[in-house]
Amino acid sequence: MDEADVVAYNTLTDQYLKKFGNFIENHFCTLVRTVSEDACRGSSGRANGNLSSSSGDYSSSDVSTTAGEQSTNSVTLHTSSHHIWNNLLHPIKLRWTPIAESANFEELTCIPHPLDGNPDVQKVMLVLVTITNQARSLKEVGYRTFLQAILLYGDGYDSDSGSSSEAPSLAETEGEGHVSIARLIPLLLELLEFIQECTEFVGHWMLQLAALFKESKPHVVAISNLQLYTVFKELSDLLGFLVILDEVIRSQVVLQEHWLKYRQMIKSVRADSRSFDTEAGNLVQLDRDLIQIDKYILSANIFRNFVDSVLQQNHRYFSRNLVLAEKFQSFLITLASNLDKDFVNHTEEFRPVSLAATYIFAAFLFPAGFDTKRQFQKVMLEHLRRIQAVAITGSHIWLPEVFFTSCVQGNGSKLFDSRAIQSISSSRQSFLQQKVSSLAKDKGIQYSSWALRLQEVLFMKELSGINMADLSRKCTLIVEGTKLAQNLSQNFRLILNLHASMGKPIGKNVVVHLCQMLELLKSIQGTFFQFNVRLCCSTMYIVQYVMHTALVHIRAAQKSILNMSDNRKVDETRADALSVLKILEHCLRGSISGKRLLVAQIALDWASSSNRFWRDDETSMILPAAMDRIDQLVNLERSVDHYCNCSLVYFHRVILSTYFSSLYVNPQDSSKLPLIFLIIRDCLALLRGSPHSEHAERVFMADIESYLKTQFIERLCQDVETDLRILSHTHLQVEAVDPVSPFRSGVKELENIMEIPNFSSDNVNNVSMKSIVEHYMSKTFYNLASVALHDWQSYATMRVLAWDKYKLHILDDHLPGHSLEQGRDILEIVRNLPQFVAEFTYNLNNQVFVQVNSPNKHLDTVNIRHLANSLRTHGPGMANTTINFTYRFLRSKIHNLSQFLYDEQIKSRLSKDIRLFKQSYQEPTAAAQNYTYATLLFDRAMKFKKGIRKLGLTQDGLSPLDQFRILISHIGNALGFVRLVRSGGSHFLAGGYQFVPDLQDITLFSELVESATELEPSSWSNDIKSAAVGIDSAIKTLSNSFSDGIDYFKLLVNAFQPTLLDARNSHLKNFYGIIPALTLSYVDHMRLSKEKLAKRSKSSTIFTDDGFPMGVAYLLKVLNQGADFDSLSWFSNVELYLLRERNTALQAIQDSKKDEKLQQANTLTARRLLDVLHEFQLVRYNLSSARIFFHQDNAKPANNNAKNTNSD
Incomplete structure (x- = not known):
């Protein structure tokens, strides 16, 4: 190349580089601004476009924008301690790859050869390039198609x-x-x-x-x-x-x-x-x-x-x-x-x-x-x-x-x-130890130094003002980054696979170092992406400069060969060298593609074999170095993606469990957690080539979720909860038994973990540590507060502390406040009503339920105050729920009652006794005859009781009559609970209504506000008016609830009475005839229970059981047999009988003063009769009180003899 050609060539190159640099710089600024704005506001839009250079011979890249996959989380481009550069989360990405070559190998090799060249070189070159390319293609097909599927x-x-x-x-x-x-x-x-x-x-x-x-x-x-x-x-x-x-x-x-x-x-x-x-x-x-x-x-x-x-x-x-x-x-x-x-x-x-x-x-x-x-x-x-x-x-x-x-x-x-x-194998153990020991070298410092220096050289000057020294520094740092990534990748894979092959366990520290190497690989990949636009532009300049340098030395080599003296021994070699250099020059004058690069590398190998014809050694050193540098820069993105691919973790996933634990122990390193999920994304990409991809992905992700949950998330949630509990009790001023010094044990800065941004392995299911902890706390606080509602204030305090320290938004549990004296919850009682009426006995006068037996040293009670507090928790609507559950309970019990009275032995005995009672009552009513009738009543009832006992006993010694009495007691207990709920509701409403001055004349606050607004419009805002309307609505609701006069007993009577009075249930008409025998059984039961209680027996603590008279009164009303029972005059006649018997016993005491043993027996008999009399009187009074709850308006008229009896 003569001097004129060199000047013209340099001038055109400088003009093109300046023009192309201005073009790229303008688009670079536009891209950076677009990406920054979109990322900072968390935009989910997609940007599509295409940037391509004007036609020229030195373009070696295909620069285009591709729509990146979006994520729902906002990604900021500003530098922060938790920021992870993820190329899939950004809307615009520049790709740096070799262009697709349209020309074939024949066009690249068959060019006009120099006059002194060998035309056969082109044919040989075409063959060599073709077979070399075919070998490379077969290798790539093998790796891509077969190896991964079999692996x-x-x-x-x-x-x-x-x-x-x-x-x-x-x-x-x-x-x-x-x-x-x-x-x-x-x-x-x-x-x-x-x-x-x-x-x-x-x-x-x-x-x-x-x-x-x-x-x-x-x-x-x-x-x-x-x-x-x-x-x-x-x-x-x-x-x-x-x-x-x-x-x-x-x-x-x-x-x-x-x-x-x-x-x-x-x-x-x-x-x-x-x-x-x-x-x-x-x-x-x-x-x-x-x-x-x-x-x-x-x-x-x-x-x-x-x-x-x-x-x-x-x-x-x-x-x-x-x-x-x-x-x-x-x-x-x-x-x-x-x-x-x-x-x-x-x-x-x-x-x-x-x-x-x-x-x-x-x-x-x-x-x-x-x-x-x-x-x-x-x-x-x-x-x-x-x-x-x-x-x-x-x-x-x-x-x-x-x-x-x-x-x-x-x-x-x-x-x-x-x-x-x-x-070779004998020294493998020491080789592995040497590799492991080299992990202690801080690669993180090398990465940080490289990243800072790269950022410095990329942004220290505008693209149009760079010089050759700047390009040389950039090129050195780019290659240094790829070498660092390759070093980390190879060491990681070699150490892990050697441990697996030799069956050696890996220490925890080694695992941590290996995972840190993975983090550095992803950080390197993120750095290349972070400076992607600048790197693409700088790489274009570097490649063009290196190509220019190579072309200059090629021309120099050609000129030196042509100037050699004529020597036949070297003519053939010189001709071959000239032809090969011509092909090399032709390849470097076009845009670098995979085909051109391959032809150029083979041509360089051929030319390097003839370098002794070159005048100096500089060309023989520069040309190979230039080709290597061009190959590295053109395939930069492909190399970085290959070296930074961490899919090997899929085969050694168990190390992540140890590393998750290490990250949690050192929360200051928690910002690296999203990098691990970028590694998991590489594993998922690998699994897409598996013959069982869906199942493999499912199993792999289940393992990762298990490791993360057990080693990180669960420990985080538990530690945050423990910390909040300790903070909520700091006001108690209690000295710790073993105080923990933060200087000895350290302090976990869990706030750093909460600040980790959302991350994901598939850009669909985001993982947010803050949201996970919030959900755990909300769930835990709700579950614990629902079990112990009296702790609601403690959890409210912890909820405030969580926001103040960790910025956690824990949901309100919306549970009502609870008091310590609430006792058993009404909801629990209603759900287990059969168990409740069996374990508790009812007291009619005090309206209290007392537990029968308890493994504790105390008995539980349920009274009006307890239910009032419980209704304050669940609202007055629980009264309706109680009625519904009671109705279901009574329906099953009345069915059992009907089956008992339908039995032939019971029905025949009752019919006989009732018929005898009626016949006996037709006698004249003299005093002696009244005693005779009373004796008859008592004897028949006692005979009925003993006769039923002969039918069989349970393991507890209960006769069928005793079981029937217990069934009626359960019915009465259920009705007593309904009464208790009604009273508790009234107590609850009265507590809220005590601040209302007059129940009959309620002043409306809304009217007062309206009248005041007419006088001073500016002093009353809309908020005050809304508040007044709200107060009026609350008072009205309270008043309606307080004045609700629903008779729950009447509802329960009307629910069963039509069916039970039907002709199909005629066997129930004799129910009143069994009441005398039931009262005898009840009196014996109460006397025995009180005697056990007096002896401090732990087997029974019953001292009241008013469920029985309550149940009898309800059944008399439902069966409409109140008048029939009154016609028996049972209680007055039994009282007459017991008094006569007691007087007889007292007279016997007077007559047996000389016989001490007989006197003691008569004394005990008189005392027993007095106790029985008192129990009968108590039953009579309780039954009379219970029958008041059930009005007698609809009772059918008594028989003709009823007017001669005393109503009980």
């Missing part, structure tokens, strides 16, 4: 996977394994075809290279020093992929198990194909395919079978080609010499696998081409000792000694020293 097969089957979730395993379903492997067979057949395609391709590749590097002359191009590193490297990477595929299949235990079961099933079906309605021909073809899959794939010998197939097909064409063997040796030496730099410095982590695969491949193809043992010792062994192992994919690891031993199958002595190769 993830069986998720959900393996019970030893470490999953702690409760999600059901797929293995629980019978035959699911057969179905899964059947679904995988099409993919395995494709893999079989893929391997065959690779075999044919590599055979073709070897033939092409053997034709190029043939031993006999003439040669198409000069081959003496020709080194095609890129061509051999792509073949080596393809061979390495086959080795990795073998390792994955060999470790797939579930796949192997399912495969064996499926083969056995097919054999069974073939033996009886008719039963399965299957054609035998199809089964034969299927079995052949399965045999092929088993032999070439699932045997995990893909690489060895591949090498054998290549040898069988084309071995005779190239096995004795010493030139090609020499090229393989040179490539292995070059690859091994760069192994330490590429692998140890984390540039090419799969390079050792490719190197070992290529060595085995070359050793088998060229058995006589080179001394394999010497080459192995010299080239590989020392380097492999320093590498020890390679983390390939998933949780799998590649071990050199295992690979070489499995490949050679007994022929290892010809290829390498077995002792030497086995010695």
